[in-house]
Amino acid sequence: MRAEIITIGDEILIGQTVDTNSAWLGNKLSDYGIEVTQITSISDKKTSIINSLAAAETRADVIILTGGLGPTKDDITKKVLADYFGASLVTNAEALDNIKTLVKKFSKELLQVNIDQSLVPDNCTVLQNSRGTAPGMYFEEKGKIYISMPGVPYEMKTMMNNVVFEKLNKRSNNFALVHKTITVVGIPESHLSAAIEHIENSLPSHIALAYLPHLNIVRLRLSGKSTELDNDILEGQIDNYFSEIKDIIGNVWFDGEFQLSEVIGAMLKKNNLTIGTIESCSGGYLAHQLTAIEGSSAYFKGSLLTYAYETKVEVADIDQEMLDTYGAVSEQVAKSMAVNARKKLSVDYCISTTGIAGPGGGTASKPIGLVYIGLATPDGTVSVKKCQFRGTRLQVIERTAFTAFEMQRQHMIAAMQVTSL
Amino acid sequence: MRAEIITIGDEILIGQTVDTNSAWLGNKLSDYGIEVTQITSISDKKTSIINSLAAAETRADVIILTGGLGPTKDDITKKVLADYFGASLVTNAEALDNIKTLVKKFSKELLQVNIDQSLVPDNCTVLQNSRGTAPGMYFEEKGKIYISMPGVPYEMKTMMNNVVFEKLNKRSNNFALVHKTITVVGIPESHLSAAIEHIENSLPSHIALAYLPHLNIVRLRLSGKSTELDNDILEGQIDNYFSEIKDIIGNVWFDGEFQLSEVIGAMLKKNNLTIGTIESCSGGYLAHQLTAIEGSSAYFKGSLLTYAYETKVEVADIDQEMLDTYGAVSEQVAKSMAVNARKKLSVDYCISTTGIAGPGGGTASKPIGLVYIGLATPDGTVSVKKCQFRGTRLQVIERTAFTAFEMQRQHMIAAMQVTSL
Numbered sequence: 112m113r114a115e116i117i118t119i120g121d122e123i124l125i126g127q128t129v130d131t132n133s134a135w136l137g138n139k140l141s142d143y144g145i146e147v148t149q150i151t152s153i154s155d156k157k158t159s160i161i162n163s164l165a166a167a168e169t170r171a172d173v174i175i176l177t178g179g180l181g182p183t184k185d186d187i188t189k190k191v192l193a194d195y196f197g198a199s200l201v202t203n204a205e206a207l208d209n210i211k212t213l214v215k216k217f218s219k220e221l222l223q224v225n226i227d228q229s230l231v232p233d234n235c236t237v238l239q240n241s242r243g244t245a246p247g248m249y250f251e252e253k254g255k256i257y258i259s260m261p262g263v264p265y266e267m268k269t270m271m272n273n274v275v276f277e278k279l280n281k282r283s284n285n286f287a288l289v290h291k292t293i294t295v296v297g298i299p300e301s302h303l304s305a306a307i308e309h310i311e312n313s314l315p316s317h318i319a320l321a322y323l324p325h326l327n328i329v330r331l332r333l334s335g336k337s338t339e340l341d342n343d344i345l346e347g348q349i350d351n352y353f354s355e356i357k358d359i360i361g362n363v364w365f366d367g368e369f370q371l372s373e374v375i376g377a378m379l380k381k382n383n384l385t386i387g388t389i390e391s392c393s394g395g396y397l398a399h400q401l402t403a404i405e406g407s408s409a410y411f412k413g414s415l416l417t418y419a420y421e422t423k424v425e426v427a428d429i430d431q432e433m434l435d436t437y438g439a440v441s442e443q444v445a446k447s448m449a450v451n452a453r454k455k456l457s458v459d460y461c462i463s464t465t466g467i468a469g470p471g472g473g474t475a476s477k478p479i480g481l482v483y484i485g486l487a488t489p490d491g492t493v494s495v496k497k498c499q500f501r502g503t504r505l506q507v508i509e510r511t512a513f514t515a516f517e518m519q520r521q522h523m524i525a526a527m528q529v530t531s532l
Numbered sequence: 533m534r535a536e537i538i539t540i541g542d543e544i545l546i547g548q549t550v551d552t553n554s555a556w557l558g559n560k561l562s563d564y565g566i567e568v569t570q571i572t573s574i575s576d577k578k579t580s581i582i583n584s585l586a587a588a589e590t591r592a593d594v595i596i597l598t599g600g601l602g603p604t605k606d607d608i609t610k611k612v613l614a615d616y617f618g619a620s621l622v623t624n625a626e627a628l629d630n631i632k633t634l635v636k637k638f639s640k641e642l643l644q645v646n647i648d649q650s651l652v653p654d655n656c657t658v659l660q661n662s663r664g665t666a667p668g669m670y671f672e673e674k675g676k677i678y679i680s681m682p683g684v685p686y687e688m689k690t691m692m693n694n695v696v697f698e699k700l701n702k703r704s705n706n707f708a709l710v711h712k713t714i715t716v717v718g719i720p721e722s723h724l725s726a727a728i729e730h731i732e733n734s735l736p737s738h739i740a741l742a743y744l745p746h747l748n749i750v751r752l753r754l755s756g757k758s759t760e761l762d763n764d765i766l767e768g769q770i771d772n773y774f775s776e777i778k779d780i781i782g783n784v785w786f787d788g789e790f791q792l793s794e795v796i797g798a799m800l801k802k803n804n805l806t807i808g809t810i811e812s813c814s815g816g817y818l819a820h821q822l823t824a825i826e827g828s829s830a831y832f833k834g835s836l837l838t839y840a841y842e843t844k845v846e847v848a849d850i851d852q853e854m855l856d857t858y859g860a861v862s863e864q865v866a867k868s869m870a871v872n873a874r875k876k877l878s879v880d881y882c883i884s885t886t887g888i889a890g891p892g893g894g895t896a897s898k899p900i901g902l903v904y905i906g907l908a909t910p911d912g913t914v915s916v917k918k919c920q921f922r923g924t925r926l927q928v929i930e931r932t933a934f935t936a937f938e939m940q941r942q943h944m945i946a947a948m949q950v951t952s953l
Contacts, residue, residue, distance in 0.1 A: 148574075182725060224726065415834070
């Protein structure tokens with residue numbers, strides 16, 4: 112089964128909104144063995160919508176539309192679909208009840224534009240919206256399936272999860288589709304490719320290898336598609352190729368495509384260890400990455416964000432003379448921060464960061480992108496890594512977090528003789 | 533001038549990568565008065581690339597492709613373009629020099645796949661890549677412009693900024709195009725729409741209004757397009773409509789579409805005030821949002837992330853008896869956190885957060901999504917807001933930050949008699 116996604120709204124075309132809906136849909140549809148052949152983003156214009164529908168029909172069995180279902184005048188998807196199918200708009204009683212309940216819940220007045228959201232084309236199955244006022248629509252016409260949903264991500268996702276995936280799953284697939292990924296840390300794409308070239312050349316035609324580089328990692332994806340094999344056999348074949356690859360590259364991979372923060376979180380939890388951070392230039396990004404993970408309270412205890420010079424002294428007891436002598440961005444301060452905060456937070460591991468994220472604040476001897484990362488460990492050692500990162504402010508912050516987490520991961524592997532995730 | 537963007541790579545279709553390149557391109561192209569009519573994401577397959585090129589040519593003057601230029605076997609864009617234009621691949625000396633320099637800089641061995649990246653179709657102008665090994669390509673064929681660039685965001689952005697926008701700008705536009713946005717806080721989309729309906733109905737046909745709701749805000753965008761007016765006149769008309777809208781809705785808007793953290797940052801800076809946070813459930817997200825902004829060291833001094841129960845006592849001097857009596861997630865603790873941290877960090881404003889982000893940890897009396905937000909202010913007052921948020925862990929964290937920043941903004945407006953940004 113093949114699907115195409117059409118996202119409707121000028122906000123995507125002019126870059127005001129990043130299209131995360133398509134990524135989520137593409138990911139989930141692949142899990143259900145449905146191949147996404149194209150994603151198209153278009154304007155809120157009748158001709159654009161109709162032309163895209165007509166083109167998608169020639170390639171796909173399922174056409175998923177998001178956006179253009181709001182209560183305001185710029186939202187035209189529903190009307191265009193009704194015209195496209197020659198259908199009339201009729202009130203859906205359940206959708207109207209839902210709208211009334213939601214409007215009442217938020218103590219707002221019921222407006223005509225709210226009531227009009229309960230109108231749907233008479234040829235659709237309504238996808239009730241438990242999280243908002245705009246109902247979704249499911250059509251079967253001309254041997255194809257058309258699904259139209261709101262662009263609000265959690266409303267769309269709830270509709271897909273509650274109803275649509277099950278409906279699609281019943282239209283059984285005629286081929287097996289497996290995607291698996293491993294993440295490789297610290298080997299450049301071209302060298303990784305050279306190291307595993309003979310494996311890549313030996314792949315059968317139904318399995319393809321893709322390289323997805325980002326910062327200092329490369330995600331390697333093997334995708335298999337077959338009308339003859341079943342899913343388990345296909346997955347077994349892919350696992351075998353990954354085993355060969357892992358043997359060649361050594362202990363620099365982990366399964367899946369987790370964030371590094373997830374990987375070290377899982378390793379800490381498994382080993383009953385705790386972590387904290389003391390951050391200057393990264394401004395809480397490491398802590399946010401660590402605490403964004405469900406269940407992180409099992410190993411993350413807290414952080415000191417000593418952004419200002421005086422906060423370093425007052426909150427983290429950094430020696431004023433040391434700061435004056437070496438500056439806040441120095442190996443000495445990074446080390447002292449990690450050691451002091453490890454004690455103050457009563458944690459096993461403590462990461463410190465101090466640097467110049469930019470775009471202001473750089474000097475000849477301390478340029479933008481210079482970051483010292485400290486790591487105080489349960490065995491009493493403390494190491495500091497001096498880094499010179501490129502990129503924007505946010506890229507420097509992101510690279511700082513990545514490098515710090517990888518220092519931490521490597522220490523755990525070496526000290527604890529454990530393998531990674 | 534009309535443009536279309538084609539992003540190439542299965543990683544986008546299966547949702548492994550979110551297509552942020554298109555958003556960036558759409559945003560910048562709009563600034564240059566170039567209208568983006570469609571964004572298409574397709575597979576690394578020859579037929580998909582050729583069909584998309586042929587379709588885009590019928591609608592646009594400029595076709596921008598990203599992706600598929602890497603050194604590995606899954607990268608086929610360059611070869612397909614050469615075939616499409618009937619061109620031969622030839623070595624570009626400058627690209628080869630750049631590759632050699634980069635490979636040397638990172639102390640790696642020069643591989644054949646690296647050298648092959650210097651091959652380009654003989655009908656293109658090469659866009660040298662100062663940040664990576666894959667050269668970009670600029671073609672003029674059949675009266676259209678085709679631009680092919682790497683998918684790595686900072687490589688693509690550097691090429692666009694250094695060379696391509698200037699090239700495109702020289703092909704003067706035949707119409708004026710203006711997009712302006714204001715952000716409205718705390719009025720639901722349908723109510724906002726009802727309040728300004730008469731203005732919307734009075735808009736001339738060359739100006740369109742769009743509503744972009746997210747969390748508790750609605751961004752209102754007026755887009756004007758005209759072949760008769762010049763840009764300044766069009767912008768003046770749009771400003772006038774926004775003035776009318778602002779008069780109706782009162783002091784709940786700010787110009788542009790900044791993050792709230794940027795807005796309060798600018799207000800703090802203007803008023804010479806400082807801020808810090810003490811965070812539990814939000815785990816550093818508020819601090820990260822504040823410090824992600826360039827120049828934030830002018831007003832952000834630091835944070836205490838007292839995630840664990842004992843860290844609240846040890847680092848923020850929260851009374852053990854209070855914690856035992858009311859629990860960490862309570863009005864009393866939120867208040868005490870804000871007051872204590874305001875002193876410890878020596879800041880004017882201090883925001884505290886304590887709550888249950890989920891998905892674990894909820895109880896009947898303290899359900900997931902319950903968050904207390906405290907705000908200690910320079911006038912000595914401290915207020916606490918009890919919130920019940922919906923959504924995933926990250927949504928609860930995001931809503932916490934949004935609500936906290938809006939509390940802070942409203943306090944500044946009320947206390948300081950200042951307007952927002």
